[in-house]
Amino acid sequence: MRIHFIAIGGSAMHNLAIALHKKGYQISGSDDVIFEPAKSRLDKYGLLPTEMGWNEGRISTDLDAVILGMHARIDNPELLKAQELGVKIYSYPExxxxxxxxxxxxxxxxxxxxxxxxxxxxxxxxxxxxxxxxxxxxxxxxxxxxxxxxxxxxxxxxxxxxxxxxxxxxxxxxxxxxxxxxxxxxxxxxxxxxxxxxxxxxxxxxxxxxxxxxxxxxxxxxxxxxxxxxxxxxxxxxxxxxxxxxxxxxxxxxxxxxxxxxxxxxxxxxxxxxxxxxxxxxxxxxxxxxxxxxxxSSFTGAAKRLEVISADASTNVYKDFAHSPSKLKATIDAVKAQFTNRKLVACIELHTFSSLNKDFLKEYAGSMDKADDAIVFIDLKSFEQKRMEPFSELDVQEAFSNKNLKFFNDASQLKAYLLSLNYKNANLLMMSSGNYAGFDLPELAGALSR
CATH class of the missing domain: 3.40.1190.10 (Mur-like, catalytic domain)
Structure with missing residues (x-):
């Protein structure tokens, strides 16, 4: 079987490409940009495109199927060529x-x-x-x-x-x-x-x-x-x-x-x-x-789901994928219930389309109330990339119904604030489906213990 992946760098897409390669299929792929860990994984199996970008020359009637990733646009030249030639096109769930x-x-x-x-x-x-x-x-x-x-x-x-x-x-x-x-x-x-x-x-x-x-x-x-x-x-x-x-x-x-x-x-x-x-x-x-x-009993959790970054007798540092209001509240509640005698410093990064929508933001009301120190971080670049109007600290405090909540839109200022806190008998919970504008969380956790 010859399969071509349009937008092969996606999380599920590159993993499916590798799985089919292991099954003995002949795999090719394209993308305009591929990040780690997809880049290294594809390279390991000889599936990394030799050059980035789209090229309709990769599409021919010799292909048994094209698998189309969500990252591609409907006017993608490889997609248009596959449609023109009548090559079977699947989404990855199909x-x-x-x-x-x-x-x-x-x-x-x-x-x-x-x-x-x-x-x-x-x-x-x-x-x-x-x-x-x-x-x-x-x-x-x-x-x-x-x-x-x-x-x-x-x-x-x-x-x-x-x-x-x-x-x-x-x-x-x-x-x-x-x-x-x-x-x-x-x-x-x-x-x-x-x-x-x-x-x-x-x-x-x-x-x-x-x-x-x-x-x-x-x-x-x-x-x-x-x-x-x-x-x-x-x-x-x-x-x-x-x-x-x-x-x-x-x-x-x-x-x-x-x-x-x-x-x-x-x-x-x-x-x-x-x-x-x-x-x-x-x-x-x-x-x-x-x-x-x-x-x-030996299950330690899925990656980024209340994942322990560091732990000692008085302080645990966790990272979690939480980003929606229900996930945010459930994760904070879990840490507070597990460590009733410790303070909780909880920080959420908002960066999804939903969370940066001013009408949806009010869905977060009360979601951080159990945190002793509640922090919201939004990288200004997230608003720029999505062409949305930035929030002020007051916007966020009112939406979360928490006047004590602290708001940062600069990663260096957020890091400085986190390092200024006393973590004796306290836990730090960092929540995001993003990366805090490139934060090195293990490095941060190590700095807290010094």
Whole structure:
């Protein structure tokens, strides 16, 4: 098979390209810019384009398929050439389905927790040497790449994003996988550039339920009232299993599942609900609760999901992918509940289209109230790149309903402030789906301990 990737540098795209290369396919690709770690990974397998930019000469009728990434535009010359020649064009979720249509497909959807639930399932399956394919949204320990596709594996575990499939396919990705077993972890409005109202957004999850194969299973968070309502009204001919927070205790900053007293390396109500979702999926895959608990006790978390940067007797530094209001609140609540005797310095970087929208910003009201020192950072370049009007400190304080919140739009000033604080008996939580304008978080964590 000869496959060409347009915008091969994307997170899922380059991982799929590597997975198909390992399967024996002949892979080519193009992009106008490729960042790390995609650049090094593609280079390792001989898949890095020899020159950046688009070239319609790369497209011919010899190709079996073109896979189109979201980064490409609808007037991309390679895309136009493929359309002209009648070459089959797929979005990457469409092609994932093509690779898994003869397998049992587990699809994890929801506004938050998708990567963690998927990572937990992969960890347990890997622990017991089960044969499986997968697509996950972050790099996780024990797995070289974020995508694996083989001929032999009987099941594929897929993280199902609700964002659009490609520039020419406006369907949410998770609608394309046709799950046999599906998870919805909860619903919290996001991607307002595509779903301008909450009703538009929630409708995508209703449609997702309808894509589950007849006789399949939906595992859903019953603590989410809006999700409960959608599930109850659904007439899909599927099995429905709700989940909530499992019984647990916290002792000396460590969480233990009850009644077996299973020690966990993760914490927080949100993570515990994710664990219950993963446990129910594994039950569908014939892994019982005792075996699940044994395996999950060694799970350290997905990358950037309450990831420990440094820890000592009085101070932990975490980084987390949180960026939406619900994720922000859940992450802060988790750290405060786990370390009740420590202060919490919490910093969120806002940089997504939704979070920089002045109308959406008010959705963050109250989300940082449990932080002892609440900080919001927005790189001015983010507004410039998105051609949006910058916020003032007062704008942010009013939107978050927190007059004590501190606001920075200069990375050097933010760093200086963080270094000026006393971290004795205090934790630092850095949250972003970006990079704090190039912040070196391990370096910052090291400086705090000096």
């Amino acid at each position: 092609y994932i389905y093509e690779q898994s249509k003869d397998k049992s497909r587990v699809v994890i959807g929801g506004s938050h927790g998708k990567t963690t639930i998927t990572s937990m399932i992969l960890h347990v399956l890997n622990y017991y040497n089960r044969d499986f394919d997968y697509l996950v949204g972050a790099q996780i320990a024990g797995f070289e790449t974020m995508v694996k596709v083989t001929k032999e594996a009987p099941v594929m575990i897929i993280e199902g994003d609700e964002y659009l499939a490609s520039p020419i396919d406006r369907r949410p990705k998770f609608h394309l996988y046709k799950a046999n077993v599906a998870v919805i972890s909860g619903i919290a409005w996001d991607h307002i550039n595509v779903f301008p109202t909450y009703a538009d957004y929630t409708a995508q999850f209703d449609k997702f339920i309808d894509t589950i194969e007849e006789g399949g299973t939906l595992i859903y968070c019953e603590a989410d009232e809006d999700l409960n309502d959608i599930v109850e009204k659904s007439t899909a001919k599927i099995n429905k299993i709700g989940y909530s927070i499992p019984e647990h205790v916290i002792k000396n900053g460590i969480t233990y599942l009850q009644p077996e007293d299973t020690e966990l390396k993760i914490f927080g109500d949100h993570n515990l609900m994710n664990l219950n979702a993963a446990k129910l999926v594994c039950a569908e895959l014939k892994i019982n609760e005792t075996d699940f608990n044994k395996a999950i």
